[in-house]
Amino acid sequence: MNSPAPLEAPALLQARGLAYLRNDEPIFGPLDFALYPGEVVLIEGDNGSGKTTLLKVLSGLLAPSAGSVLLNGEPLTLARLSHQVALLGHLLGIKAELSPLQNLRFAIGLGGLRPGITPHHALKSVGLDGYEDVPLRQLSAGQKKRVALARLLLVPAALWLLDEPYANLDREGMALVNRLLEVHALRGGAALITSHGAYAYTSGTPRRLQLHAPAEKAA
Amino acid sequence: MNPLVLWFHKLGSPPYFYRLAGRLLPWLWGLAAIGIAAGLYGGLVLAPPDYQQSDAFRIIYIHVPSAWMSLFIYFFMAVNGFIALVWRIKLSEILAMAAAPVGAAFTFICLATGSLWGKPMWGTWWTWDARLTSELVLLFLYLGVIGLYHAIEDRRQAARAAAFLALIGIVNLPIVHFSVKWWNTLHQGSTVKLFGPSLIDSRMLWPLLIMAVATKFAFAASLLSRARVDLLELESGKDWARQIALAEETSA
């Protein structure tokens, strides 16, 4: 899926003049871009260029200081979130005291379940079969990340916002992320992933979005 | 657009507000100083002594206006907080947060003078009188708002959180007052009635009214001074704020 969907198809996600300020200091933006079904877009930028904040704004967690986010052509607000967006942040949103299976069951309860997949299947496809009932605190950082990836497989969301999905993963884990992204794109989903510098998305050449630290921009 | 609405829009713009407040400030401070001087002279010198409390009653010229102001400012803060939360107007955030310390100061003055008054009247520095107790809770509500505002890093987020707390407080305030009054009647039937339905001599009344107006001016002056500084700090990245800072530097 290295060629974007035809342009007349409605954009899954659209940012119009999107900017975010903290203490009146610009964190990023203004940004204009669109994301179409089947696309994987890589957000590149150095530390402090606002990648994480951008994902939070796009997910609806933070209200933009200027501009708007459109999901399937409709404005996104915290009050009107849909099942369209799945966010995987630095904090994985999983409980160390619970087992992968318990964590995934909770995620399904909260976000719903894609048809034709079970938590067991999902854990198997992220390479965690056999760990279903082991408390997460006994797993490695990479394995925890895989549990969070399994959540992406289960919960129905057309748009994935992944913050540093390759962090903490071994070579095999990175390949797993790429595989998941490919399948997601083929299904008509879209993903926005952040990475500083060395990106590991090897399937085709994804579109890239460059973010610069505001100080650089002024220079 | 309606000229009044237009004026409000202009008022909401930080540079315009900064200049307008700067022009108003000397007048407000002046009126406050004259009013307080006149009110205190009238109250402390001209007004006749009370037949029961003799000269001790004169503390009402500070105590009562402070009590009025403590409630007035809380209300002002909550209204601005509401505007800040609903319409996200930066100026309202600043006004609400600039008002909080002033309100807390008036509340503290009210409590301190009430306590001073209590010593000759009731023989103790403190009594769990319904009004004083409510005023004490009000002081804690103010301190909570101020504490929350200063505990959050991002100034605008801090202002919104503290404004939200102020709104909770304004819902809570009548409940506190009602419950404290109920509690008070439960525990002591015979509180000294400070403001019975007695007729107050007009020579005692006019200084009080002057003080009530003068404290409003003092509040407005103090509020605008604080708001100007906060605004300059918050907008320090903007061109207009830089220009003002540069102008001050060259004139100094």
Place this chain on the structure above:
Amino acid sequence: MSHGTALGACRALIVRDLALLWRRRGDALNPALFAVMVIMLFPFALGPEPQMLGRIAAGTVLVALLLAGLLSLDALFRSDLEDGSLEQLVLSPHPLPLLLACKIAVHWLTTALPLLLAAPLLGELLFLPPQVLGTLMAALALSTPLLSLIGAVCVALTVGMRRSGMLLALLVLPLYVPVLIFAAGACDAAQQGLPVAAPLLWLGAALVLALVLAPLACAAALRISLS
């Protein structure tokens, strides 16, 4: 695609929070233990005369339970914030106030209910007059959920802070004053053999209001804190 229902989301949240509490069941008794310690300090400070202790017993138990509840409030969102679960909760398409109401309910069940069960024992330690016990329990049953609901709103406002303990107390305690007054008023009336219905009804009315409004306020406060 199955998106699940709001009810399903609530059930999942309750099941998860209960499972978490089961994992940390060692901590569950801490608030009750704290309350016992506080109560124990009073005879040391005031002397062991049953008459005097009996007179202040109901109020002391109320204050001890209020403080124990205050200490346990901090944990309401802390771990969810630290591991990112709170973001997932806010991003869930189900109504946030409803989910928060479930969280508060579980929190009440696991921190206040043990306290409530410990209350007769605490009363016994302070020679609580037997005729007051029923009223004290009724007042506690009505006021502890009220305290949890009010407290949750303030916790939501301080959720991002690292050291929020003292500040939380400063925010919460003024709001607790009316609740304490009515709960203690009911006990006082019972001690004097007066009718206790009025203050208890006030507490009940406040609880109904808080059940509706506090989750909404809590959600609004949480969104401010997370922004």
